[in-house]
Amino acid sequence: MDTAFDLTNMLRNWVWNSEQFNARWVEGDDGRRLIQVRLELGVLQMETTGRPDGLRPEGFDSYLHLCSDRLETDPNTQLSSTVCGALRDESLQVFHRITAALTLGDLQSVMHDADGILRRMDLCRRFQGDSAAFANLESLRPQTIMMRSRAGAELALAAGQQAAARRALSSGLEDLEACLGPTALKTCPEGQVLRSMQALLMPRLPASQRVELQTRLSNAIDRENFELAAILRDEIRQLLD
Secondary structure (H helix, E strand, C coil), X not given: CCHHHXXXXXXHHCCCCCCCCCEEEEECCXXXXXXXXXXXXXXXXXXXXXXXXXXXXXXXXXXXXXXXHXXXXXXXXXXXXXXXXXXXXXXXXXXXXXXHXXXXXXXXXXXXXXXXXXXXXXXXXXXXXXXXXXXXXXCCHHHHHHHHHHHHHHHHHHCCCHHHHHHHHHHHHHHHHHHHCHHHHHHCXXXXXXXXXXXXXXXCCCHHHHHHHHHHHHHHHHXXXXXXXXXXXXXXXXXXX
16 A cells, blocks of 8 residues: 555645635646645645646647637537537536635636636537536526626726726626526626625715616616616716726
């Protein structure tokens, strides 16, 4: 029995905490940066680029890169259910990495990986439709949109660009509405996160003006008057910028 692979000491020195997400950076043997996540029964290690598991399908960085290359070479290429299944599984891996990167404050990676997941979802929807096999993957779309928007807003704030942060949040809410519909957007937790951030960035407009615009927008959405809602959103956005 080879004791070189025993993780007891590492696990003892990094105690699992059930009240928080446990992630850290580590350095690989060749100096590359890796992400480790402490689980109750062990440790998950992920690459920071390409596929989290480090595999290179047919020499490509990921199945997303492989499929993008095929479609660029021949736009009429049809992706099989097997390939779409690989995209789905790869998306779930990358989603785990996004969660860790967000905890570690690597916001650029969050945005990059979130965009990659959404592209994988779009490919699966395009070639497999809304089959039950991809329902679980699609259920992650709102959370992925929220994390991408949140990361973009926080990056903009770090650069002192409040207007850009507000635009990132507004864009995320619009994407969520397109995904869920206006009624579900009102109560979904992802929308609540982005609206809470948006409220913190709301400039000191006269209270009556702010409340009136927001009330008119809510009423327009309730009546499904989406044309008026779009106009009111533009008014609010102009005031925010």
